[in-house]
Amino acid sequence: MDDVMMVENIQKYFQHFGVNPEVQQVNLDPMPIAIQRLDIPVDRDNSYKTSADYLLNLHEQDFDDLHYVLGIMSSHCFFGKAVIRVGSKYYDPTDTNRSFTLPKAPFVSIYEMPVNDLKDFMVDNNNELPTVLNLKVVEMLSQK
DSSP: OOHHHHHHHHHHHHHTTTOOOOOEEEOEEOOOHHHHTTOOOOOTTOHHHHHHHHHHHHHHTTOOSEEEEEEEEESSSEEEEEEEEETTEEEOTTOOOOOTTSOOOOEEEEEEEEHHHHHHHHHHTTTOOOOTTOHHHHHHHHTO
16 A cells, blocks of 8 residues: 555544544654663553653653654554654654664654643543543544
8 A cells, every 4th residue: 555545544544533633644763862872661562651751751851842643553554653753853762673774664643742731641541641542532633
């Protein structure tokens, strides 16, 4: 499936729930050395927790313009995933593979949440993290 069709299919999927998120394919860059040096624990099986941990740690280190990004990745099938945005760059903190020669699976952003909104969400929801399948997130998308 080409990238344009992937974005369109994801947008149509959410429209079935009555929401129209700003869907866009983004490039995931390799994690910068300055961030890697922070040695934040990585749970490769839980992108939501790992992304939240990275953002909260980066926020404590006075990094600016931090966003928790919910999206869909396609690697043989679609699956929900969280990545981070620092400034204008998107990073997958669960990608610890140092070999950058392999093609990366496409990632489509559906919702970007500033770090302070992430903190508020966690406080309001007993430390639960926003996920693609979380109905509260679908509700947030419908309010945009």
